[in-house]
Amino acid sequence: MLELININYEIDGKKILSNINLKIDTKKIVIITGPNGSGKSTLSKIIMGIILPTSGKVLFNGVDITNYSIDKRSKLGISYAFQTPIRFKGMTVKDIIDISLGENSSINKISDILNEVGLNYKEYINRELNDRLSGGELKRIEIASVIAKKSNLIILDEPEAGIDLWSFNNLINLFIKKKNDSGLLIISHQQKLFKIADEIILLDSGKIKARESYIDIKNIICCNKCVNKGCNHE
Amino acid sequence: MSNIDQNLLNKVIENIDYNYAYNIRSNSRSIQRKITDNVNIVSKEDNTGIDIYVQDNTKFEYIYIPVLITESGLTDIVYNDFHIGKNSNVYIVAGCAIKNNGKSKSEHNGIHRFYLEEGSVVHYIENHYAEGHNHGSKIINPITEVYLKKDSFMDIKSVQIKGVNYTKRITKGILEDNSTLEITEKIMTDGDEKADTIFDIKLKGIDSSCNVISRSYATGSSKQRFKSSIYGNNKSYAHVECDAILMDKGRVEAIPRIIANDVNANLSHEASIGKIAKDQLIKLMTLGLTEKEAEKEIIKGFLK
């Protein structure tokens, strides 16, 4: 479904991504992991069209979408949950979910969606998307705004960040459910998530260093801090 | 009431519940009035406005005082004084709508003074709107003065919807012990419109508090100026928040002043002016909106 061909990205003369080739199919979960600054978010933004690659191609169902705008990609069914959720003064949880659904939706529908991310609609439906929400709450609403939308490919940039472990188990179940009608690309450091992946991609300094199943990746990654086998962290 | 008046009225007040007290002013005259057992409305002797008396302990009544202007070239001045009895709790809905299809200017100057007795609560809602398809300018200059006695509370929600060529809004308050004033003001300007808003609030009593939230949206080549002076003259609390979104050649100046005259005054302000944040546009575009649609939604939310 999604194919990246020889993606390179440079900024200010600095190479951020080198020769990335990658395929993601429907009903598959692909996880990208790797150290801070290795280029994971950059790569995901290239898929969503938030940044354009210096060279290379992005294909979606065989169509070259490298120069498509963000909204055009969104309409094709590509969805994106930000690593750091965006805040809005005045806009409410209902507003953003309505935009995502493309309708003025019923309370029932919003309640169902918020439920999926462990939020009680009564408490949240009219909350403004501003600093008064906690980090974890904002993150859940960010995920809710993405799963509300009909998607073929869902990109989640570190969905676990700020979410407590108990709730995270529910999120994992949500991702498994979403896999029924969509492909998922999840950027994560969370080894718990690795278990549900069909493929795990290890990014290091802008290059794909390994591409493995869960069983094999355990031998490559020693911890969240580095990618060198046999380090003494943890 | 004529159809023109009715349509204009709908722009500033959604639904009047005619069971409550009201005074509808059109082209400088009261055209309809109703009083209730608890709310009396009396014309001032020199005919410069009205006095509104709310009896002690009145609970949850509405009072509507819209002003309509359809005459081009009219300068309207009105003094409305609200006397709010002890422990009462009322909603006051005001609004000024001007339709000026002529070439001369139409102007409304509304001076509203609120005297809140001990323990009373007022929710004040005020909308401003103007329209016209000629060069006659539409001007609305409201002066709102509030005097809050001990333990009283007032919130003000005012919105300038559109079409007002010039406005100078002055809001003054004197707050006694344990009284609270909450103000939310939203101003939209476009074309060559100009808006000035000035706040002067004195926190006189112990534990008095005030919150001011100002949101403005300046587009076209319009200009807005926000000035606030909050005086903490006792153990008191105040916070002022001024946010402005600019588009095209819109310009905004914000001058929030806080003056602490007491060691226990706790005053703060924030002001931010700028274009719509790129991140916000991107987020809504990832949900399928075009950049233009995203702008519209962000502004709609911001001014809601």
Ligand SMILES: Nc1ncnc2c1ncn2[C@@H]1O[C@H](COP(=O)(O)OP(=O)(O)OP(=O)(O)O)[C@@H](O)[C@H]1O
């Ligand atoms: N606009 C920019 N200008 C300069 N450098 C940038 C820019 N955007 C990203 N980078 C650099 O690109 C590299 C990759 O950043 P990216 O955000 O993709 O990392 P990441 O793998 O998502 O890291 P993390 O795990 O911390 O989220 C980093 O070194 C970052 O500093």
Ligand SMILES: [Mg+2]
């Ligand atoms: Mg990142």
